[in-house]
Amino acid sequence: MATSRLDALTSWHADWRNLRVVVLGLGLTGFSVADTLVELGADVLVVADSASDERAQLTQVIGAALHLGGTADEQRERVEAFDPELVVVSPGYHPDHPLLVAAADDGVAIWGDIELAWRVRDKVGEPAEWIGVTGTNGKTTTVGLTAAMLRESGKRVAAVGNIGAPVLDAVRYPEGFDVLVVELSSYQLHWMRGVSPLASAVLNIADDHLDWHGSAEAYAAAKGRVYENTRVACVYNLADPVTRRLVEDAEVVEGARAVGFGLGIPGPSDFGVVEGILVDRAFLDERRDSALEIITVDELRVLGLDAPHVVANILAAAALARAAGAPLDAVRRALASFRLDPHRIEVVADRGGIRWIDDSKATNPHAADASLGAYENVVWVVGGLLKGVDIGDLVKRRAERLRAAIVIGEDRLDVLSAFERHAPDLPLFEVVSGDTEEVMQAVVRMAAAAARPGDVVLLAPAAASMDQFRDYAHRGERFAEAVAQLLDETAPEQATAPEEEGRDDRGTAGPPSDDPGPAERREP
Incomplete structure (x- = not known):
């Protein structure tokens, strides 16, 4: 019965009234789905692990029911009691999420926001x-x-x-x-x-x-x-x-x-x-x-x-x-x-022969590879959430272009391992702090110590940002702010590392001796 009714819902002007729909997630997409369905006359229950206070309040103002937080069992019980005819899932919910598995087992249709938008585009x-x-x-x-x-x-x-x-x-x-x-x-x-x-x-x-x-x-x-x-x-x-x-x-x-x-x-x-x-x-x-x-x-x-x-x-x-x-x-x-979006190969500073480039939007190895390929001598800021991807091939392919690498993020041990396998002599610096307020301050001090005139300091992390930042834009903004602060402090000269100082017997450059605590040298 539910399936045949859904088959007929191919227009804004179809009869959506009282259709029981569970919306999973309450970000930008989830709220747009809930708002649309309420406007269409559907009965809507939004289930989300978290949401901003404003969006949670608006969801109830528009007339949708809301189940926020709670355990997986509590969420499932609320959905079962609602008895949905349709589930509309926000991007990011894994297909094996328990609520989606339960819906599929019960024969409930599952759509994304794109299918809903296509059906009501008129x-x-x-x-x-x-x-x-x-x-x-x-x-x-x-x-x-x-x-x-x-x-x-x-x-x-x-x-x-x-x-x-x-x-x-x-x-x-x-x-x-x-x-x-x-x-x-x-x-x-x-x-x-x-x-x-x-x-x-x-x-x-x-x-x-x-x-x-x-x-x-x-x-x-x-x-x-x-x-x-x-x-x-x-x-x-x-x-x-x-x-x-x-x-x-x-x-x-x-x-x-x-x-x-x-x-x-x-x-x-x-x-x-x-x-x-x-x-x-x-x-x-x-x-x-x-x-x-x-x-x-x-x-x-x-x-x-x-x-x-x-x-x-x-x-x-x-x-x-x-x-x-x-x-x-x-x-x-x-x-x-046309101008490129912020945080896409964006030059944030150019002083003392060193360019500082924010490509924080390079959130995977493929994007970082394209960015690295555009420059000859790079101090590379890399790391974050790798999302299950091995960056070893990228390190191997671009190692000859690298002056040094500064490794950040939750998955930095995997990044360091890739360098140890494919670029064992490259100077490596590891930022061990996970504090958002400290990460980029440490990064730019280390980059300034490693870079030489003619180099590019490139933030192209090849990884997602949510371990330490709100999103890739926040990561890029913090990088630019830290660069501006460093250059203000060191004007008119750009600090660079002496060619041989700070090297151990395995050829790994360490940070200056007065570098503060959230970062450390990482030996290959």
């Missing part, structure tokens, strides 16, 4: 087209670029999803949109069904969130869901064969095209680079023997957008925007005014 008239973007890295940059290109073409566009604004908020926006560019995490994609985007992209695949998905294969399969039912263009990475396989395996709408992007010379139906010029060889009739110029790498260099991984994101975004009808002049105008 609230304010003609539904917006959707463009789905996922990948291990570069999602937010590509989403922002795609939205900017479409905006320059005259469309009403919102960048939503994992980028910060819940999709359901955009669906309910009174004036509506022409296009939603939706950043999709692997968590959201795991639960996604039934969505039929105009265009979609998997930017890259590298091991990440293995603790959540259980295996690399399951993680990749979740990412590949973005291609399902795509109608116009499936955009994939020519340098990443996994993304091509995901396109080949997807059930798409007949007529949808595979469009590749890469840093080399493109084939027909691809985007690429020819003699320093970014080109479109996909969306033109004469694509077998000609291409359309987008912008030059030299022009991107002036804009600060010439890092290889950023160029790849630009090509992917251009492919998505062109699939949605954006003319080339709109693509060019968007690039001329």
Whole structure:
């Protein structure tokens, strides 16, 4: 009975009244789900381990029931008493969470916020087209670029999803949109069904969130869901064969095209680079023997957008925007005014020949690899929550570029072990304090001691931040603050370590003798 009723709920204007729904989680996404369902007339119970006081109060104000905290047994008893017909789960809940397992065992349907948003996307008239973007890295940059290109073409566009604004908020926006560019995490994609985007992209695949998905294969399969039912263009990475396989395996709408992007010379139906010029060889009739110029790498260099991984994101975004009808002049105008998000290869200081760069958004090895590859001599700030991923291959690949490494975070022993295996002679520093107020102060003092003119001090942790910081933005902000404080204290000269001081008989540089307590030298 419940299943047949849910099958009919494919519009905002369907009869959602009195549908009993449990919403798991009360972050931004969970609240948007609860608020939407209450507006639709459903009976809603929100179950969450924790929530801000404001959000908890608002949940009850809008008319949803709330069960906050409690033991697993107490939560299960409350859900069973409610007898839900549907569970809508926030990103982050593992599939093996007891409440989800119990719901599945009882035959209760489980949706994510994306499926709900797709079903009710017609609230304010003609539904917006959707463009789905996922990948291990570069999602937010590509989403922002795609939205900017479409905006320059005259469309009403919102960048939503994992980028910060819940999709359901955009669906309910009174004036509506022409296009939603939706950043999709692997968590959201795991639960996604039934969505039929105009265009979609998997930017890259590298091991990440293995603790959540259980295996690399399951993680990749979740990412590949973005291609399902795509109608116009499936955009994939020519340098990443996994993304091509995901396109080949997807059930798409007949007529949808595979469009590749890469840093080399493109084939027909691809985007690429020819003699320093970014080109479109996909969306033109004469694509077998000609291409359309987008912008030059030299022009991107002036804009600060010439890092290889950023160029790849630009090509992917251009492919998505062109699939949605954006003319080339709109693509060019968007690039001329585009700026990378904070905490993405952001220069926070440049003094004494040393650049300090915040790439706190590099929360996995794949992102950190792209960042490290852009610089020749690096003092690398690395560590945090590894999410089940081994960074050994990354250390091995980039060891020659490293002047030193400063290791932070809860999983730092695993990071140190990777250096011991693959870069045993590299100077290592370990920040042993977990105090948020002390971590970055120690990091920048050690970095200043290790760095030399011409070096980059790079915060690209290859790990999540929640062990010591609220999020990656908080981590980056603390880094920038600590850099500013250090440079104020040491102006006008930049402190650097003497070439041979502080080395032990195994070639490991230690911190200066007056370095305060929360950090220590780590011998390989």
